[in-house]
Amino acid sequence: MRTIAVVNQKGGCGKTITSINVSAFLARAQRRVLLVDMDPQGHATLGLLGKTVPPSKTMYEVLAQGPGGDRTVLRDVIHSVRENLDVAPADILLSAIPETLAGVAGRENILSDAIGCVATDYDYIVVDCPPNVGLLTFNALKACAEAVVPMDPSFFSLHGIGKLLETFDVLARETGHHIAPRVLVTLFAGRSPFVRAVVDEIHHHLDGRHFQTVIRYSVKLAEAASHGVPIADYCRRSAGFEDYQALAAEVLQQEAELLEAPPGTAPAGSAGDEWVRPAAPAATPEGVRFAIEAVDATQVQLAGDFNDWTSNGSEMEPVGGVWTKVVKLPPGRYRYRYVIDGQWHNDPLNAVVEPSPYGGHDSILVVDAAGSPAHVN
Numbered sequence: 001m002r003t004i005a006v007v008n009q010k011g012g013c014g015k016t017i018t019s020i021n022v023s024a025f026l027a028r029a030q031r032r033v034l035l036v037d038m039d040p041q042g043h044a045t046l047g048l049l050g051k052t053v054p055p056s057k058t059m060y061e062v063l064a065q066g067p068g069g070d071r072t073v074l075r076d077v078i079h080s081v082r083e084n085l086d087v088a089p090a091d092i093l094l095s096a097i098p099e100t101l102a103g104v105a106g107r108e109n110i111l112s113d114a115i116g117c118v119a120t121d122y123d124y125i126v127v128d129c130p131p132n133v134g135l136l137t138f139n140a141l142k143a144c145a146e147a148v149v150p151m152d153p154s155f156f157s158l159h160g161i162g163k164l165l166e167t168f169d170v171l172a173r174e175t176g177h178h179i180a181p182r183v184l185v186t187l188f189a190g191r192s193p194f195v196r197a198v199v200d201e202i203h204h205h206l207d208g209r210h211f212q213t214v215i216r217y218s219v220k221l222a223e224a225a226s227h228g229v230p231i232a233d234y235c236r237r238s239a240g241f242e243d244y245q246a247l248a249a250e251v252l253q254q255e256a257e258l259l260e261a262p263p264g265t266a267p268a269g270s271a272g273d274e275w276v277r278p279a280a281p282a283a284t285p286e287g288v289r290f291a292i293e294a295v296d297a298t299q300v301q302l303a304g305d306f307n308d309w310t311s312n313g314s315e316m317e318p319v320g321g322v323w324t325k326v327v328k329l330p331p332g333r334y335r336y337r338y339v340i341d342g343q344w345h346n347d348p349l350n351a352v353v354e355p356s357p358y359g360g361h362d363s364i365l366v367v368d369a370a371g372s373p374a375h376v377n
Helices: 015-028 043-049 059-064 092-100 107-116 135-143 155-175 193-205 219-226 239-259
Strands: 002-006 033-037 079-082 085-088 124-128 146-151 180-188 210-216 279-284 287-293 300-304 317-319 322-327 332-340 343-345 353-355 361-367
Touching (some): 002 015, 015 124, 015 146, 015 219, 015 239, 033 043, 043 079, 043 085, 059 092, 059 107, 092 135, 107 135, 135 155, 146 155, 155 180, 210 239, 239 353, 287 332, 300 322
Parallel strands (some): 002 124, 002 146, 033 085, 033 124, 146 180, 180 210
Antiparallel strands (some): 079 085, 279 287, 287 322, 300 332, 317 322, 332 343, 332 361, 353 361
């Protein structure tokens, strides 16, 4: 299970929008996701549950009684939003938690303990933090191993990121708890030279600690939230849909890297050739191996520049719920897609995409002289 805090002490940077939409796209990729709302404003709750009857129990009840004892557990407050996506809601009562827990020993570990009780239920737990660094945010950081830090490309945001990274360092020094943060540029308006300069500055100073995906400004994101749905359920033809889909692909690519076994081996408990993992295209002695998870599909095909976009005759082979195909490719740059039961999809585990002349986006693959997939710059 991966635990990810979406955090920035600055408001108005797209933090809650990011929490909602990255959670939704991960759920669409067949990952079990819980979004924990730790913001007293309850915007993540509103953005997923809409204007339904307010939940009778929220994160306030989970946190208020402190560690130990007979208290409300996280599972008691969770609401199902749709397949693979749940939310633990919040409301304004959460703002009283710092005062309620004043002087309580171990108060900074309550969320971590609560999440531990549902760890086997989910693949991802995403925590939407309030726009400040206080007890609620500290609880979230102690409960998470990773952090997504949304920031709008402005001078004040650039200054604030340095302060937030210092907070992570203090947390590691004082508690021994380390967090892997990555900055996500949001509200991007690429026409401004100043905005482009700020993004270049971020990439220069945060090498290896930022997402390649940039979230463009899109009014459709705000509209979707106002209707209580993620952008994926509101408008597929929008910059917001494309960008958060790409962000989720980057997160899933990290998953593949984290889970990658040494060459020639399989994870413990697997059965050699019977074990297959979905992943971005990878080199094998026979060629480039494509793999995608499509558990309920009856047919999956591979189409791209390398076969003149002809899906017929390019069927992939299923092993469990993962479909694979190995293609011998000479060095070069290729576009490709998967065709799942007649529907065309780009690769959810490849963050590099380009608009297709026929609509939608194609995944991009570059094969180097050694026959291995290489990064696209």
